[in-house]
Amino acid sequence: MDFSFSPEQDQLRAQARSFLEKRRDGASWPELARLGWTGASIPEAQGGAGLSFIEEAIVFEELGRALYAGPYFSTVALALPALACAPELLAKVASGAFTATLAAGTAVEARRVGDRWLLRGETGLVPDAGAVDAFVVHARGPDGIGLYLADPHDAQARIRVLDTVDASRRLGRVTFADHDARLLAAPPAAAKIIASTRRRALAALALEAVGVASHALELGVEHAKGREQFGRPIGAYQAVSHKLADTYVETELARSLAYWAAWCIAEDDGQAELAAVAAKSYAAEAAVAACERAIQVHGGMGFTWDHPLHRYYKRALWIEAFDRSAAAHRAEIAQAVLGG
Structure with missing residues (x-):
């Protein structure tokens, strides 16, 4: 089976990364709307792009990687399912005029x-x-x-x-x-919308966590290659390289879970709730661990506010705390898997 992204989805990711490298503050919201991100999954009849949650998932991952500060998660993940009850509001969200x-x-x-x-x-x-x-x-x-x-x-x-x-x-x-x-x-009817909203929110945060972990890994690898001690890059030492290897493995596992959840939501699959809970539980912990290891790899510099890692660590902690703890989510998974 082919699980690769389509050329259009790869182009969306490249566009998002390029834009967010320059504009990651909340003031860029109107530009996000012009790019079509605020209305990605909104039907074309209401001014949206009529795409699936997979396309939104790509945007969520890139927003996490950039630590975007605007109300995208709040509007698109938390509010949009309920706003679908008022089609005129969907058009305003798609245009960027409403959050x-x-x-x-x-x-x-x-x-x-x-x-x-x-x-x-x-x-x-x-x-x-x-x-x-x-x-x-x-x-x-x-x-x-x-x-x-x-x-x-x-x-x-x-x-x-x-x-x-x-x-x-x-x-x-x-x-x-x-x-x-x-x-x-x-x-x-509200109960169904509330359940759908929770699934979208957990999956969205799992995807943001993947973006956070990915960038923390990139920062750690870059530093490990460039920083030398005793005449060798510090990445040559197992105490450093194994931390980064663990982060790579956990980040890729988190990415698989997050996009499985996104696919389940896009296809309205019966496993969507379980997939979203599993993705959020694992990806949030992976992001926290990725940031902690990257800070350790950077040594004293990683603990300073002059370095961006502390901001990624704080976003990872925010994601981990949202909804319920990872332990509570795993209890939820156990109940679903074991029954009773």
Whole structure:
């Protein structure tokens, strides 16, 4: 079987890498839209490219490699499945005119007053809470958990942006006090969207983790080839070379798991949930280990803020902490594999 990427997919990767080497800050969002990345999987009828999650997966990996700081993960992985309930919003996402994030948790309640929905309560941790145009909110209504669209600029919403280990991807908490909202999906349809969103988010972060690990490995290899001790490149010593070899093996295994998850999601395969959980569990740990080893290979310089490795390490830690720990994910895998 041929698992290679198509020429078009290889071209997308090359385009993404070239662009992100120059523009990796959040201000480049309109340019991402012009390149078609924000609407990669959005249907052509809504202004998107009509591609699959495989193409988005390539972009996610390259964004992780570049430590992109804009709300791509929040909008495309976390919010897009729910925004599909409002086709006019998909067109705005594709054009770059609209960003959103997911405000999940169990402490927000929704009540209907006439023809209005009002939200009250505090969310869990919300990625990019202070940097998006809308929140997709999990809220408990009279019939169960539904999905609601809320404007963060409404006076009835209070946003607290938190100090986090990765300053390029901030988290926040949002408190609603009878905040007007639009119902996107009522129970039980909302449950299917929530499950789909989790799969996409875990796979996306696994792919970002692969990008982080790949670049950490590149930095470590480059330094090991160029730095000499006792008349030899330090990469000639097993204490260094074996660390980098371990990183290579783990990164390639993580890449295989991440793209398996992406394929399962693109094909709506029955293993999509298991694949996404497995990919996130393994790839996040691999990225953390890759950064730690690269820092060790660099010696004292690797511990300084003048070197970029600390930023990759912080992104890897952020990815590892999202949703659940690797141990909790593996317990989930064990339950799925063993049953019961």
